[in-house]
Amino acid sequence: MNDPLFKRKMDAHGRITIPQDLRMRMGMQQQDEIDIYPMHNHLILKKRIPTCFITGKPTLYPFSFLKGKLLIGQEGVQVLQTELENYHQTHMKLAMESSKTE
Numbered sequence: 001m002n003d004p005l006f007k008r009k010m011d012a013h014g015r016i017t018i019p020q021d022l023r024m025r026m027g028m029q030q031q032d033e034i035d036i037y038p039m040h041n042h043l044i045l046k047k048r049i050p051t052c053f054i055t056g057k058p059t060l061y062p063f064s065f066l067k068g069k070l071l072i073g074q075e076g077v078q079v080l081q082t083e084l085e086n087y088h089q090t091h092m093k094l095a096m097e098s099s100k101t102e
Helices: 021-025 076-100
Strands: 034-039 044-048 063-065 070-072
Touching: 070 076
Parallel strands: none
Antiparallel strands: 034 044, 063 070
């Protein structure tokens, strides 16, 4: 087996540090979430791509609401905008109809 490119020791809490140049190459930044997949006797680390709350699809540049707890992609924003417009039109019609009967 080949020698590893990087060697790291695990601390008492089970943590390792990913080398800075590797984080930079992978586009990883502070506070990014990392998925860990156990495979046989290996661990696969993968940068998590955020998913849109509305569509459930991965989105690279989501709009962040509620301090990052609600992420919405561009497509999700369009869906939400359409839904809000439909909701507004429906309720405006109902309000106009109820004012006519009074």
